[in-house]
Amino acid sequence: MKLRFISPTMHGVADYSAGLGLILFPIILNLGESSDLAFWFSIGTGIAVWIASALTNYKLGLLRTIPFEGHLAIDLLVAATFMAVPFLFSFQGIDAYYYWINAAVVFLVVSLSDSNESIKTII
Template sequence: MKLRIITPTLHGVADYSAAVGLITLPILLNLGNSSGIAFWFSILTGLAVIVVSILTNYKLGIVRTIPYQGHLAIDLLVAITFMILPFLFDLKGIDGYYYWINAAVIFLVVSLSESK
């Protein structure tokens, strides 16, 4: 039984929603106590998610130059980066937990996404 329940369109909705969260949550959670990278990396990643989503070949893409499979590969790279970021920059407390939780969510979304 395959559990690929997230369609490309639903994945697009998740992408744009995640971008909003990545941009706003560092402000709301007061990230950056252990390092400024915790604050700014999230915001820059959120902006990058918007760009990649606009460029992805799915229903919510606009320019549609990145294949959906390539988009999923980029998502995996982001999840891996988020997983190791707290170790690389010695992020403590909420700064570290924020990235580990985001990494887990991204891994889950990619694993549940249809591969088109």
């Protein structure tokens, strides 16, 4: 069984969906009880995810300037940041859990993403 089954195209769909979620879920979950930063950091990250996705060299990228492997490295940095942010800024309760769950999901998606699909085969 192939462990890396998320194609760059599927990863792109996940990226744009995650960006939307990072913008909407702070509102839905009423984040910010322990710190206003918990609310705004998610929204800012959601916007940054859309920008990075638009710049990534995959089927759903618009400018295609960031190699997909570079995009995966950015995702790992985001996941590590999401793990650390609750500790660094003393997030408590739902604010902390939100970031830890997001970190776990991003780590999982990156670990299951296959970077072998070339842009030439998906256009």
